Amino acid sequence: MIRDITIGQYYPVDSLLHKLDPRVKLIGTILYIFSLFAFSNYYGYIVAAVFLFSIIKLSKVPLKFILRGLKAVVVLFVFTATFNLFLTPGTTIFEYGFIKITIEGIITAVLMTIRLTFLILGSSLMTFTTTPNNLTDGLESLLNPLKKIKVPVHEISMMMSIALRFIPILMEETDKIMKAQMARGADFETGGLVKRAKSLIPLLVPLFVSAFRRANDLAMAMEARCYRGGEGRTKMKPLKYTRRDILAFLVLMLYIAALVVINRL
Amino acid sequence: MSIIVDKLNYIYSPGTAYQKHALKDINLEILDGEFIGLIGHTGSGKSTFIQHLNGLIKATSGGIYYNGENIYDAGFNMKSLRSKVGLVFQYPEHQLFETTVFKDVCFGPRNQGLDELQVELRAYEALKMVGIDNDLLDASPFELSGGQKRRVAIAGVLAMKPEVLILDEPTAGLDPKGRDEILEQIAKLHTESKLTIILVSHSMEDVAKYVDRLIVMNRGEIAFNDTPREVFGHYKELERIGLAAPQVTYVMNELRKRGIPVSIKATTVEEAKQEILRVMKQ
Incomplete structure (x- = not known):
């Protein structure tokens, strides 16, 4: 029962994404989340989807396993979709008492659900491919x-x-x-x-x-073992950027650039 | 009355990277009143297996028959099975939760829906059976010593009056004195209350002294299923799967190798002593 919740779990396979520096993955995930809410036309969704699914493919985590994580947040989806559906002003196509459904409402509800799905998939992909220790190491280094x-x-x-x-x-x-x-x-x-x-x-x-x-x-x-906080503490495996990570940053930049260009269309 | 296990298979987390075939085609018959030792290395599947016997884990395939009834049948009463097959987990003291020892032991029989008088009677009896003194009944279970806590936890299961008692490593983490006390009490339950007992352990010394039959598990399969004497005869194979025969077996084998004609069948120190004395007298 509890085991069904796959969000936040680590999925141990050997892939390019697993080997990336956790800082790259953290920054990448944050950028991706922001990017999801930055574009305003339909092409943006295609770019975000292509990017997401190629990353999932690269991670070697089975899609079925990732999708299972969505089950836990279905309530959230239904909640947002309902609010968007009923509360967006625009051209009314259905009316019953105080309930009013508009074309704009349907469109925002659908798009919002897609965005949220991408958001959850993107961020759970980070935890699937990064061990908790690695993740906190990355966070510590970024917050330094x-x-x-x-x-x-x-x-x-x-x-x-x-x-x-x-x-x-x-x-x-x-x-x-x-x-x-x-x-x-x-x-x-x-x-x-x-x-x-x-x-x-x-x-x-x-x-x-x-x-x-x-x-x-x-x-x-x-x-x-004489633990007394972070003062003067060294690490057995200090984080170091490699060529792989620089490449990943470039890919990320390319994705952002593609989104910016498409947004101008 | 018996438990029959038929081609039992269990697979953990199928379809993920954590998939593990924990039990492979287990066939077994456990007769009424037997004292069985279940031995295996860590991860051999013994804990997984015993949780099948009272229906806490559902097999991936295969069946279990309790007194002729398939426990996986739609109408089968799982709750009554759990009170007939009592399972004492590893470190059972970790399950204590009530404010007093007595109340904690009452938890099991109360869940069986008995009236209050019966509940208290059974709790009292069970605590007597495991040798807990009256002045401890109102103590908080968290104040007791390790051995006492464990006995209280075992009483918590005994109070349900099971027909079969399964104990998962009941001596883990106890000092030698506590270990002997627990094992003696279990042996007493077997002889006096005629309970069928399955004792899970990884110490051959612990089980050799008490059990009628020894089941050795390795990687989810049954490797040996025979009297302790016969099983220990295979001590070379036992070593290969990460176990060992009791030290006595080694002593007797070594004596024989050096030309002293002792029988290698002794499994306990006492038997070995008698055997050596017998040979010496000749």
Whole structure:
């Protein structure tokens, strides 16, 4: 059940995209997201789609697996589409009481859904191809300039990588405790809202206890290895741009340039 | 009364990069009142397998028959199966959640829908069975020692009065004293309460002393299924799959190699002692 959510997971295959520097992927993803909302004509969608699907092809992550992640955000899609559908002013084609559907409404609803789909696919592709550790390393390096204004960049990224690292562990733990309680006759699936909320106590109490225990152990282990923050800390695998990354930046620039040109058409 | 496992297959996360064929064509029969040891290296599929036996995991293919009924049949009552086949997970103390020991043990029987008197009676009995003293009943389960917590957790399953008790590495992380206590209590449950017991472990020493039959799993398949004596005879093969026979087996084999005519069938230290004494007297 929980395992169906594929967003944010890492998909271990060996591809060009997996080998890219995480900073390139981070910048690329942010640029791509902005680009999705920057163009205003239909050709833009084609360029964005071609770009996205060639990147997906390059990543070697099965399309089916990526699309599965969309399931989790279907509600969001329906929500935005409905709002756009009913609340866009324009030429009315259907009217019933206070409900009014316009041509413009239909068009924006469809286009908005496409944009959101691309956005989710694009950003989940980053997590599919980048290990959490790599991702936080990249983030730390990109945010480094903020240290000048006393932002605790290292601490933030350390917290992030620990949090990310613990998601699968806690998920597994949840699964285990759930099964252990089901073996004792617990029922998580039937009953009304109150009964279901109550049935979560045997799951949540052990889960919190174990999360605190793990946090304690981890803190102890880090201190035992003399961890004392980012001051003077070096990395085993420092991030370095290679030719591959420069090439990727060029491709990215090309994509942006293509969008700018097309927007003028 | 028995459990029959017929050509059971299980595949984890099919269709993704994480796909893993965890169980391959498992065929097995577990008779009423047996004491079975299930042994295998980490990742051999033993934990996955036992979760099939009370329906927590559904097989990809194959069937399981509990007392002749297919547990995958549409009308089969999974909840009643779970109270008949009690499963104690690894580190069961991690599932404790109530404010007192007694209340925690009541959780299982209460889920069975018994009346309050029955629930409390069963909880009390179960706690007695695992040797928890009366003065601990109102303590918080989180204040107990590791061994005590584990016994309370086992009582939590026993209180449901299962016919079959499966324990996944019940001695993991305990000191030798705690380990012996738990194993003795399990053996007692087998002899006194006539429970069918499946003991999962990776320590041959632990199981050799108690079980009637030993099932060795390797990479999702059953490698051996015989009495401990016969299985340990294959100690060379056991080593190849990352396991080992009890140390006694090695001692006896070595003695024999050096010309002392002992039988190599001894599986426990006590048996080995008797055998060596017997040969020495001749």
